[in-house]
Amino acid sequence: MDQPALPKIDRRAIPARARESSWEAPDGYALRRIDWPAGAPPRGSILFLPGRGDFYEKYLETLDQWNRAGWRVTATDWRGQAGSGRLGDDAVTGHIGDFSQWVDDLTALWSDWKAATPGPHILAAHSMGGHVVMRALVAHAVDPDAVVLSAPMLGMSGPPLPLFLLQGVAKLMCMVGKPTRPAWKWSEKPGEIPARRRDLLSHDGERYADELWWREKRPELVMGPGSWGWVERAYASSRVLEAKGALEAVHVPVLMVSTSNDKLVSHPAAVRAAERLPQGELVVFGKEAHHEILREVDAVRDQAMAAIAEFLDRVAPART
Template sequence: MAKALEIIDRRSIPSTATESSWKAEDGWEIRRIDWAGRGGAKQARGSILFLPGRGDHYEKYLETLDYYAAAGWNVTSTDWRGQGLSGRYLDDPHVGHIDDFSTWIADIRYFYSKWEAEQPGPHVVIAHSMGGHLAMRTAAEGAIHPDALILSAPMLCIHTAGLPLSVNHAFARFMVWLGRGERPAWKVSEKPLSAMSLRAKILTHDPDRYADELAWWEKRPGVKLGPASWHWIERAIASIRSLEGAGKLENMKIPTLLMATTADQLVSTRRIIADEKRLPHSEILLFGKEAAHELLREVDEVRDKCLDAMNRFMDEHAPKK
């Protein structure tokens, strides 16, 4: 089983990491964090780009990022524009919003091209939840070509309360038409009709790792983000539906590992399983009730299994050059 090579304080930026920023093509300033592999940048095992989920900030994943740096990888993570400490779209800083998911796709394309040129191969993209959807879409559109793609609970579809996705899409469009596009789609927590007291159970069974996020909210209040806007919901569903056409995933040649749990309350695991079958070079690691949405922030038993699968997958599909 995978074990940390060193103990990290998950509530502090390690001295081995460097925080900085980069500018998107339109000038939007976005945060990033980088580690050189512990063996030295020139001797790196390869390079990993980690893309977090909706409402996330890279501080939540310091433990995993540092784990791979300690294993010799050069590691980079970046906020999404409008999240973390990379600005906001709306006057209310706690409402997650985007003009269109294509903006994030353009950001990935622009950043990845520079990152790939600067960092030694092999190149691996690891992405969680919304980041997983965006990484999948960007790869399917041929905008990035990593040696391996690893997706943790990817948002290939949202939970729809048993209704067809088209019905949810129509309702979101109606709310936008009513002028509520910039209003939050729910009140608190991570999904509609869910009390904040239930948020921890939705995300992870590990109370200490869950508390790490709350500690970062207190330490860096600007990273906190609340519910998504109705416009975000409508654009998210439109982006999800864009991958449904024949050939969209079937023609993607990048080796892809998907990790998911049937107990996920935020993304559709049924869709993850179905989409994995559409990919020509893929495999899936599936958990049950022992795991919640944030697989890389779960209890050690779950997290270690994820790391083992990831390590084996990278050794197979992204061997050191």
């Protein structure tokens, strides 16, 4: 018997049962977060981390859907992004001193969150969030029962050159100018979204428009290019993941949902990672999906969400 379709939520409103707050890192830095309570009985708990330049409002539909399926759900903005402030010289350029700062934040948040929530405990992330999650897994800094990654940034789309060479170019750019300056052009007009940006993210015009609506309603969420420092540190961090034996030592079940049509992150890197991870699995989309698979048209998004649900039911069944 078919399950009744879940009612669609208002993607431009914080759900009534969700609560926004902040979490304080060990060094006192405040990260914005949102929480949905667990069902009765709870299915388990999911901690979701968004991508570079992202904010959790973009994923309200997915987070609320998981909650209605019985999961206790938490999402947070990364240090220096969205509602968690900035680390560069202006309000829109995304900068970080080193990706290890994000790994440290995730490690501390994971410890606090896991102690306060019912299991099984799932780490889920999109794009750059997936990169940081993988760094934490390689460092054995977190111990989830399973991991779900959407279009993970395990490599960046760009020239097919060795990582050490790409990092060397970015390091040179950091030496000849401020590392906090933008690494690419956002728009001719400050604060204006590039005209073809949607073509990189989603075929769904309404879901793409939701992001622009939230940016207008909450201007603090707006972020543009990454800094040259971010680029250089991203290549350095990717070399950690590419190191021999790094992913092979991660024994957690990991599902990656990726698209060969991705123009922002490297799909081949996700394919390689799935082969290297002892319990890695990969769901592949093609031209029907852009980078933001969980914000794609219903036919694509529903397929991705169903694959995630099947994976979690199989590798992280509810505890009795």
